[in-house]
Amino acid sequence: MQHPGIAQAAVVGAAAGEMGEAIVAFVVAKPGSGVGGDELRTHCRALASSYKVPDRIELRPALPVTETGKLFRGALRDEAERIMQGTS
Numbered sequence: 851m852q853h854p855g856i857a858q859a860a861v862v863g864a865a866a867g868e869m870g871e872a873i874v875a876f877v878v879a880k881p882g883s884g885v886g887g888d889e890l891r892t893h894c895r896a897l898a899s900s901y902k903v904p905d906r907i908e909l910r911p912a913l914p915v916t917e918t919g920k921l922f923r924g925a926l927r928d929e930a931e932r933i934m935q936g937t938s
Contacts, residue, residue, distance in 0.1 A: 853893045855883030858913050860921055861904060864930035874930035875904035876913055885909075906933060 851859050858878040866872035879885045887907040894903045908929075914922040 852897060853885065853890060855880055855885035856890075860913055860923065860926055862923060862927045862930050864927065864934040866905070866934045869905070872905040872930075872934050873903070874906045874908065874926075874933060876908050876910050876926055876929075878910055878913060906930075908933065 856877055857880045859875060861873060861875045863871045864874050875890070877885075877890060887909065890907050891903060914925040916922050
């Protein structure tokens, strides 16, 4: 969330075979920012320890929310699992 081109972000863990658990970040960019996954990964590496840098960054137009407007982390975890299994 510290990158100026990011509007929203959520990070979840997903089973990743021999890796154990992978960090998957779902990111919504601010309109017109043109931010990409490589730029975000470089930004994360500059601010966080290497084990905290997401293994995968997924850009999305919006993040899923519940009926009450809270972030729907369960849906993100399910999607992250599919991504890491290569079925999405």
